[in-house]
Amino acid sequence: MKVRKAVIPAAGLGTRMLPATKTVPKEMLPLVDKPVIQYIIEEAVASGIEDILVVTNRAKSAMDDYFDYYPELEDRLLSSGKEDLAGVVRGVADMANIFYVRQKATQGLGHAIGRARRFVGDEPFAVLLGDDIMMSEKPVLRQLIEVSEKYKSSVVGVQQVSDEAITSYSSVRMTNVEGRVYEVSDVNEKPTQEEKFSNFAILGRYVLSPRIFDILDHTAPGHNGEIQLTDGLAELARTGRMMAVDFEGRRYDTGNLKGFLEATIDFALKDPQTGPWLGGFIKDKAKLL
Numbered sequence: 001m002k003v004r005k006a007v008i009p010a011a012g013l014g015t016r017m018l019p020a021t022k023t024v025p026k027e028m029l030p031l032v033d034k035p036v037i038q039y040i041i042e043e044a045v046a047s048g049i050e051d052i053l054v055v056t057n058r059a060k061s062a063m064d065d066y067f068d069y070y071p072e073l074e075d076r077l078l079s080s081g082k083e084d085l086a087g088v089v090r091g092v093a094d095m096a097n098i099f100y101v102r103q104k105a106t107q108g109l110g111h112a113i114g115r116a117r118r119f120v121g122d123e124p125f126a127v128l129l130g131d132d133i134m135m136s137e138k139p140v141l142r143q144l145i146e147v148s149e150k151y152k153s154s155v156v157g158v159q160q161v162s163d164e165a166i167t168s169y170s171s172v173r174m175t176n177v178e179g180r181v182y183e184v185s186d187v188n189e190k191p192t193q194e195e196k197f198s199n200f201a202i203l204g205r206y207v208l209s210p211r212i213f214d215i216l217d218h219t220a221p222g223h224n225g226e227i228q229l230t231d232g233l234a235e236l237a238r239t240g241r242m243m244a245v246d247f248e249g250r251r252y253d254t255g256n257l258k259g260f261l262e263a264t265i266d267f268a269l270k271d272p273q274t275g276p277w278l279g280g281f282i283k284d285k286a287k288l289l
């Protein structure tokens with residue numbers, strides 16, 4: 001079945017990016033000249049997604065404002081001859097059909113995904129974490145959707161991480177099927193070195209069977225007292241087919257300062273407007289270090 005819908009959970013408190021995220025949602029922090037969430041929506045659209053649900057909370061209305069029309073601003077830009085910029089501003093609002101639902105209490109990623117049940121209905125759907133962005137030739141979500149359609153299964157995007165890093169992620173037990181595609185038999189959240197299944201970690205992109213909603217309904221709070229998506233994924237993998245793709249591309253966690261700065265530098269270097277200047281600036285700085 002075609003994957004047409006995506007869910008972006010963006011209701012986390014963003015405590016690793018305080019104090020900036022006290023009033024600015026971390027998904028709205030600018031990466032070069034666009035907010036983080038715009039990159040994620042662009043990836044979803046480039047992957048063939050038509051409808052997108054953003055899971056927000058009471059402190060995040062800047063996101064729905066951003067994807068709305070702003071006639072006063074557009075009129076001002078048009079009347080001052082800035083048609084290009086007016087087109088950019090309007091284009092943001094026309095990128096996709098974007099829907100919103102509030103997670104009324106911050107009870108974890110699994111709980112946030114559960115809020116999407118009515119939107120998703122009975123079809124496979126994509127999940128893109130609101131603070132994980134990708135730099136890749138082929139959109140990472142597209143890579144997952146192709147595997148999902150071929151194997152008629154749920155799919156998680158994975159990459160190998162260091163021994164130290166795996167303890168902060170979900171570790172996957174899996175066996176190779178072909179090329180970069182694996183079959184998943186189990187998953188665990190933030191494992192110790194003894195508990196980990198492998199160094200393959202799930203990194204922010206999923207295609208899920210709607211069975212996940214029934215599973216999340218009876219998933220007990222896990223790590224941190226929150227309903228963990230990983231616990232739901234483990235049951236989904238044990239009771240049905242789940243594949244993993246060792247995706248091509250680089251992932252950045254913009255929800256922490258180091259990942260945010262790395263993404264800012266890499267995306268600014270790649271941008272033709274800022275890249276040549278920034279490259280020279282960094283070389284000059286490096287001489288002083």
Ligand code: UTP
Pocket residue numbers: 009010011012013014015016017055103105106107108109111112129130131255
């Ligand atoms: P994170 O753990 O990265 O986000 O959750 P956080 O909770 O905002 O981070 P810190 O630790 O406080 O800095 C992964 C994803 O799940 C969403 C987040 O918005 C992020 O996209 N999330 C998390 C929710 O939507 N609701 C929750 O209750 C928790």
